[in-house]
Amino acid sequence: MPTPIKVVLVEDSTVALEILHRLLDSSPEVEVVGTAQDGVQGLAVIAQTKPDVICTDLTMPKMDGLEFTKQVMSKFPRPVLVISNYVNPSDVDNIFNLMSAGAVDFFPKPNAGSATDYEKLKSALITKIKVLASKAK
Amino acid sequence: MFIEDEELRQLYRDATREHLDKLDNGVLHLEKHPDDTNQLQELLREAHSLKGDSRMLGVQDAETLTHQVEELLIGIEKGTYEMTAALCDRIYLGLDAVRKVTHEAITGEPAELQLNQILAQIMAAESLPESPKSPASANVDLEDPDQNEDLNPDSSDLDLIAAGQPFIPAGLDLSLLDPEIAAALRGTPEPVAPSNHKQPPPAPQVPEAQSSAPIEAYQIDTVRVAAPTLDLLITHASELAVTKLRIARQLDDLTQIQNIWQAWSQENLAQRPVFEQLEQHVDPEYWAPLQAIQQLHENYLEQLGSQIRQLQGTTAADTARLEAISNELESGIVNLRMLPLSTLFSLFPRLVRDLAKEQRKEIDFVTEGGDTLADKRILEEMKDPLTHLIRNAIDHGIEPPAERLAAGKAAKANLSLRGYTASNSICIELVDDGRGLDLGKIKRTAMRRGLYNETQLEQMSPEQIQTLIFEPGFSTRTTTTELSGRGVGLDVVRTHAERLRGSIQVTSTPTQGCTFRFTLGTNLNTTYALIATVDQASYAIPVESVEILVRVQYHDIFTLDGNPMITFQEQPLALAWLSELLELPTTPRSVGNMDSDYLNCVVLKVGSERLGLLVDNVLEQQDIVLKPQSKLLKRIRNITGATILSNGEVCMVLNPQDLVLSIRKDRSQPTGPIEAVEFKVLLVENSIPIRTQISRILQRAGYQVTEAVDGLDGFKKLSLDTFDAVVSDIEMPNLNGLELTRHIRKQDEYQELPIILLSTLAKNEDRQRGAEAGASAYLSKGDFDQALLLDTLRRLI
Numbered sequence: 001m002p003t004p005i006k007v008v009l010v011e012d013s014t015v016a017l018e019i020l021h022r023l024l025d026s027s028p029e030v031e032v033v034g035t036a037q038d039g040v041q042g043l044a045v046i047a048q049t050k051p052d053v054i055c056t057d058l059t060m061p062k063m064d065g066l067e068f069t070k071q072v073m074s075k076f077p078r079p080v081l082v083i084s085n086y087v088n089p090s091d092v093d094n095i096f097n098l099m100s101a102g103a104v105d106f107f108p109k110p111n112a113g114s115a116t117d118y119e120k121l122k123s124a125l126i127t128k129i130k131v132l133a134s135k136a137k
Numbered sequence: 138m139f140i141e142d143e144e145l146r147q148l149y150r151d152a153t154r155e156h157l158d159k160l161d162n163g164v165l166h167l168e169k170h171p172d173d174t175n176q177l178q179e180l181l182r183e184a185h186s187l188k189g190d191s192r193m194l195g196v197q198d199a200e201t202l203t204h205q206v207e208e209l210l211i212g213i214e215k216g217t218y219e220m221t222a223a224l225c226d227r228i229y230l231g232l233d234a235v236r237k238v239t240h241e242a243i244t245g246e247p248a249e250l251q252l253n254q255i256l257a258q259i260m261a262a263e264s265l266p267e268s269p270k271s272p273a274s275a276n277v278d279l280e281d282p283d284q285n286e287d288l289n290p291d292s293s294d295l296d297l298i299a300a301g302q303p304f305i306p307a308g309l310d311l312s313l314l315d316p317e318i319a320a321a322l323r324g325t326p327e328p329v330a331p332s333n334h335k336q337p338p339p340a341p342q343v344p345e346a347q348s349s350a351p352i353e354a355y356q357i358d359t360v361r362v363a364a365p366t367l368d369l370l371i372t373h374a375s376e377l378a379v380t381k382l383r384i385a386r387q388l389d390d391l392t393q394i395q396n397i398w399q400a401w402s403q404e405n406l407a408q409r410p411v412f413e414q415l416e417q418h419v420d421p422e423y424w425a426p427l428q429a430i431q432q433l434h435e436n437y438l439e440q441l442g443s444q445i446r447q448l449q450g451t452t453a454a455d456t457a458r459l460e461a462i463s464n465e466l467e468s469g470i471v472n473l474r475m476l477p478l479s480t481l482f483s484l485f486p487r488l489v490r491d492l493a494k495e496q497r498k499e500i501d502f503v504t505e506g507g508d509t510l511a512d513k514r515i516l517e518e519m520k521d522p523l524t525h526l527i528r529n530a531i532d533h534g535i536e537p538p539a540e541r542l543a544a545g546k547a548a549k550a551n552l553s554l555r556g557y558t559a560s561n562s563i564c565i566e567l568v569d570d571g572r573g574l575d576l577g578k579i580k581r582t583a584m585r586r587g588l589y590n591e592t593q594l595e596q597m598s599p600e601q602i603q604t605l606i607f608e609p610g611f612s613t614r615t616t617t618t619e620l621s622g623r624g625v626g627l628d629v630v631r632t633h634a635e636r637l638r639g640s641i642q643v644t645s646t647p648t649q650g651c652t653f654r655f656t657l658g659t660n661l662n663t664t665y666a667l668i669a670t671v672d673q674a675s676y677a678i679p680v681e682s683v684e685i686l687v688r689v690q691y692h693d694i695f696t697l698d699g700n701p702m703i704t705f706q707e708q709p710l711a712l713a714w715l716s717e718l719l720e721l722p723t724t725p726r727s728v729g730n731m732d733s734d735y736l737n738c739v740v741l742k743v744g745s746e747r748l749g750l751l752v753d754n755v756l757e758q759q760d761i762v763l764k765p766q767s768k769l770l771k772r773i774r775n776i777t778g779a780t781i782l783s784n785g786e787v788c789m790v791l792n793p794q795d796l797v798l799s800i801r802k803d804r805s806q807p808t809g810p811i812e813a814v815e816f817k818v819l820l821v822e823n824s825i826p827i828r829t830q831i832s833r834i835l836q837r838a839g840y841q842v843t844e845a846v847d848g849l850d851g852f853k854k855l856s857l858d859t860f861d862a863v864v865s866d867i868e869m870p871n872l873n874g875l876e877l878t879r880h881i882r883k884q885d886e887y888q889e890l891p892i893i894l895l896s897t898l899a900k901n902e903d904r905q906r907g908a909e910a911g912a913s914a915y916l917s918k919g920d921f922d923q924a925l926l927l928d929t930l931r932r933l934i
Contacts, residue, residue, distance in 0.1 A: 014148045015190040028491065059182050085189055109189055 004031035005133040008049055010042035010056040010068065011035070019110060020055065020083065027126045039063025039071065046076050052133045053105075058094065060082035066101055073102035079132035083107045083125075104132055104136070138196055138238075139245040146243055149194055153239045156187040157232060164228050167213075171220035181210050187235070198238040198252055205259045206231040231259050276666075290441050333864045359851070364513065367474050374467040375762035379781055381463050387455050391449050398442050405438065478556040478565070479507030481516045485527055485554060492531045495901075499538050499549040500531065506556035515657055518637055519565065522630040523554070526567050526653050529627075534571030534651055544648060546570065562639065563657045570650035574643070576602050581889065586611060603643050605630040608802045637679060638664075664788065667762045668782065669739060669752040671715045675788045676752075677761050677780055682793035684742040686755060688735040703749060705740065712738065712749040713800050715791075719775055743797045750796065762776075763790055770804065775799060816934055817841045817858060821851035821865035821877065822895075827918075831864065831895075840930070848872025853881055860890065861934045864926075867907070869898040882911035891933035 007030055017035055024030045034049040036042035038060045054072060058065035063092040069080050075121065080103045086094050095106060105128050110121050140146040163180040167173060184207040191199035205905040209228055212218040234255045241248035288613070383418045412431065416424060434659075483503040489502040538548035555566040580594050583605050594602065605611060609628040620685075634641045639657035666677035693703050694712065696716060701712040739750045763782040766773060777792040818840045822828040828844055835842045843858065845851035849871040855863070863881065867874035874894050881887045896903060907915040 013152060013186050013190050015145065015152050016193055017150055018145060026487075059185055061182065085192075087186070110193060124899050 002066065004029055005053060005129055006031055006033045006049065006051040007055060007129060008032070008034040008036070008045055010037070010039065010045075010050040010054065010060070010065075012037050012057060012060040016109060017070070023110065023122050023125060024129075026122065029127060039065070039068030042068055043071055043075065043099050046072065046078070048074075051078065053079050053081060053129050055081045055083050055129070058082055058086050058098070065103075066097055069098060069101040069103045071107055077102070079104045081105045081107060081128060081132060083109055085109050138198065140194055140196070140242050145194060148373070149190060149196075149239070150243045152190055153199075153235075153243075156183045156190075156238075159183050160187070160232055161229070164225055164232075166224065166933055168225045171677065174214075177214055181207065181214065184210060189459045191239070192240070196239065196242045198248075198250070199235050199242065201252070201256065202231050202235045202238065202259075206235070209259070214612060227259050230255060234353065256627075263815060264826070283376075291659055344664055347714060360695050362473075364474075367470065370470050371474065372762070372764060373468075374463070374470050377463045378467060379762060380612075381456075381459055384452075386664070387448070388452055391445065394447050395449060398445055402438060402442065405435065447489070472510075474513045475510035476513050476516055477507055478509045478511055478516070481519060481523070482507050482554055482556070484520065485523065488524065488527060489531065489552060492528065496531065497537060498531065498535055500535060501549050501551050503551070503553040503554070505553060508565065509556040509558055511556070511657075515563065515637055517906065518633055519655070519657075522633040522655070523565070523567065525627075525630055527552070527554075530567065530571065530651070534569045534573070536572050537811065544572075559656070565655040565657070567653045568650065569652075573643040573647045573649055573651050574603055574606070575647070579603070579605055582611060583608075585889075600644075606643065607641065611900060638681070646747040659705055664761055664763050664790075667739065667758050668756040668788065669715070670754045670756060671735075671752050672721060675713065675756065675782060675786060677788050677790040678739060678741070678750075679777075679790070679793065680758065682741050682743050684740045684747065687738045687749070688742060689738045689751070690735060690751070703738075705749065707745070710740065710747055710749050711800060712751055714751045716795075718750075718796055718799055741793045741797060741904060743794050746797045748797045748800055761788070761790065806918050815839065815841045817843065819843050819845060819851060819855055819858075819860045819863045819865075819868070821845045821848060821863065821874070823866060823869040827866070831926075834887060834926065835864070835930075838927050838930075848874065848877035848880075851877055855881065855887075862891040862893065864893045864895065864930070867898065875906060875912075878907070878910040878912050891930070893929060893933070895926075 007024060009020055009024070009032055011020060014037070015068055017037070021032055021035065022031050030041075033051055034045040036045045040063050041054075042054075042056065042063075056065045056068055060068070064073070065084065065089060067081055069082070072078060074081055082098050082103045082105070085108060086093075098106070105127060110118070110125075140149060160180060160183050162185065163176055167176055167180065170176070184203055188200055188203040188207060191197075191203060206228055209218065209224065209231070213220055213224070218224055227908050234250060234252075237248040237250050238252075238545050240246065256668065301332055312607050333728065364575070373788045375552065404459055416428075419427070427520045459545045485504070486502055489500055492498075493500040535550040535552065536544070536546075540550050541550065550570055552567070555564075555568070557564050575865045576599060581604050583589050583594060583602075584591060588605070588608055588611065589597075597605075606625050607630070611628065631641050637657045639655055640654070642654045643651065644654075646650040664677075665680045666682055667680055668675050670676070687705070689703055689712070694701050695704075697709060702709045703712060704710070736751050737753070739752060739755065741750055752757045759782070761782070763778045763780055766776070766778050775792055776789045780788050816839075818835055820832055820842050822830060822831065822844075823846055828846075832844055843854055843860070847869045851863070851865060852872060863877075865874045865877055869877075872880070874896070878892050878894065881890065881892060892911065893914045894907045894912045894919055895917060896907070896918050904915045913933050916926060916929065
């Protein structure tokens with residue numbers, strides 16, 4: 001088994017953070033090495049943990065996901081996956097801005113649903129993270 | 138809707154309360170300062186977070202309601218709505234409803250909310266004519282007072298509202314109202330359609346009615362505290378303990394003063410007859426002033442005496458009180474850091490499940506005593522050792538189902554993790570009912586590693602032999618699987634336990650299973666240390682690593698490879714001057730020019746390594762509070778931290794592990810029996826370039842390599858010499874690696890010969906096949922890592 005992909009989660013909502021954390025923890029291929037609740041904290045965590053992939057929320061206090069992505073790209077360039085309710089395919093502006101900032105992929109926030117939905121969601125998210133991690137190498 | 142998961146429920150409770158409070162206050166602020174766009178942005182973010190959280194946890198009603206509130210806020214942002222009191226009321230209506238819905242999600246108490254009614258009220262207001270300055274909107278404000286009078290509800294109506302019943306005031310003709318409102322009031326939802334409002338909607342009244350319904354009292358039940366804050370508190374509390382000690386010492390000083398006073402008074406009393414005699418010989422004219430002075434002295438002495446006694450009394454009482462308070466404070470803070478063991482235990486069921494699945498074993502994993510409280514440091518530090526032991530138990534202890542059935546056991550193995558408190562310590566036990574420890578195997582390994590010889594082993598009890606598995610460099614593993622951590626032996630597990638001032642015991646009954654028991658101290662904050670001096674400076678040495686204090690005479694010192702040694706317990710023991718190890722700027726010492734005949738030697742023991750540390754003086758033993766180094770310093774060699782001694786002196790705390798290591802580094806490798814032997818490795822590989830490459834790697838690492846071109850050749854060469862390990866490719870002509878392994882394992886003398894297979898086949902089935910053939914380790918060429926190969930070899934030999 002290869003070493004798990006190191007992921008840092010940046011998300012201001014403790015609830016969402018916990019859910020994403022659990023989602024990723026349940027996969028042996030991914031390891032959450034750090035979490036932060038805003039962009040400023042996120043940068044510090046990244047500097048310390050050197051993750052393979054970063055998952056971030058868009059709307060956050062202090063430093064939002066857009067500015068955070070820009071900073072990550074200039075300081076510690078790594079694949080950034082934006083997990084937000086504002087990055088559904090219809091939110092073209094957000095997606096465009098984030099992509100210009102350097103974000104590589106997008107994922108809508110998980111929704112409470114049936115167990116099968118959850119599994120689908122989980123595998124979709126893990127797949128995205130794996131793809132990003134393989135690109136980084 | 139109730140959130141089943143307790144942790145998520147609490148997170149949601151805290152988060153929603155925070156969001157709702159901020160929204161409430163923010164809307165209030167916005168009502169007074171409608172131009173504060175920053176505040177509006179903040180509110181939008183809060184509403185968004187609240188909506189997101191609710192959505193993720195499936196609290197749909199909260200999501201829908203918050204969405205409506207968000208829509209209103211967006212409307213304000215875009216200028217579609219003007220910030221009026223009425224609009225604020227509508228937002229509050231929504232927020233109150235969200236509060237109730239989330240209350241239900243958190244407590245399970247039904248909110249009994251007419252969602253449709255409330256939504257209609259929020260939306261009905263929303264579907265007012267688009268222009269914010271329309272007369273209709275103005276009417277709402279104007280007609281408010283009248284309507285309040287009209288609809289002034291009596292208390293029974295209020296109860297109805299509280300119970301969630303649609304409230305229809307008497308005499309209100311529903312047909313005159315807006316159809317949506319009417320529908321909402323009747324309690325039947327109807328699609329919201331834009332319409333002309335002849336009558337202003339009575340929406341603003343509802344919040345008033347709602348607000349008079351019983352509301353949960355505001356109360357903060359828990360305060361979240363960052364762990365470092367607690368750590369800081371504990372350092373302060375421990376320092377208080379030291380201060381307390383110093384104050385207690387003042388009591389001794391007072392006793393000294395009291396003694397002096399007593400001696401003085403007695404002397405005075407003894408002088409009295411002499412004085413009286415003198416009186417008869419001296420002219421009374423001179424006598425009177427002399428006597429007055431004497432009297433004065435006596436009075437002062439008397440006063441001094443009573444003052445001292447009083448001071449002594451109060452100091453004793455204060456010290457006792459201070460002691461009681463500071464102890465309470467300390468134990469209180471320590472208890473704050475206590476967490477249930479379940480925090481740690483909950484990490485393992487999944488590990489067990491995954492490992493069991495991967496190795497096709499059936500395991501019933503049980504944890505007990507999860508509610509036992511332990512210091513958070515125990516939880517933090519025990520994670521790795523327990524993970525290691527659990528992996529070991531599954532890898533080596535628990536048999537595959539078929540083997541268990543054959544041995545007359547249930548196919549499903551039991552593995553339990555237990556925590557409990559025993560007097561002053563916490564015990565954590567890991568019990569399995571697997572095959573237990575194999576004493577013969579332990580003995581053989583101990584001999585192969587050169588730890589003990591056969592006669593020594595003969596004399597050992599089974600318990601002593603079982604304990605050998607914790608010796609550094611010992612591992613009965615002949616198989617290195619991916620799962621058992623790399624390069625970590627059971628000695629590390631023991632080191633962890635010792636760092637927590639605890640111990641580990643193992644008891645095992647062959648074929649019945651094995652129990653590992655950690656006994657850990659509960660007070661982790663003070664360390665018992667030996668205070669020694671070098672160059673007038675004090676250094677603390679943790680007592681755990683001090684084996685014994687000895688005095689060394691000069692003529693006992695001899696040199697081995699240029700290093701000073703003594704014979705200690707019939708074994709050579711390396712000596713080192715602490716001042717040299719700490720690189721203190723002193724004149725280099727040499728044996729023979731010392732003033733005293735003896736040298737004070739502290740014998741350190743770390744694991745199985747010993748070192749005689751020469752110091753100037755050994756002062757005392759005392760409890761110290763270790764304060765870690767400043768965060769600015771990443772790590773200082775030989776120093777763990779500092780402490781303040783009871784006399785107020787700052788004292789460095791030495792790190793025995795480092796000291797023992799630094800002596801090894803300083804001096805060229807001492808020639809032990811193990812290093813003297815050059816291990817022989819048989820390398821079987823049919824590809825010439827790979828063979829040459831691996832051969833070079835191995836030779837450079839100090840192995841003597843014999844090459845073979847295929848399995849058959851390898852098997853022949855194996856019998857010509859005695860090898861310490863075989864490294865073999867799998868895909869080869871004549872006899873492939875797997876067949877070669879099987880052939881080798883058939884021979885009794887090669888049962889424990891380490892065999893490392895290298896292959897491009899890296900799938901789990903391939904590994905499984907390798908393990909079944911009897912290989913000790915399986916490395917894939919795809920991610921070939923020479924350090925890993927050497928590491929694996931070193932561990933297996």
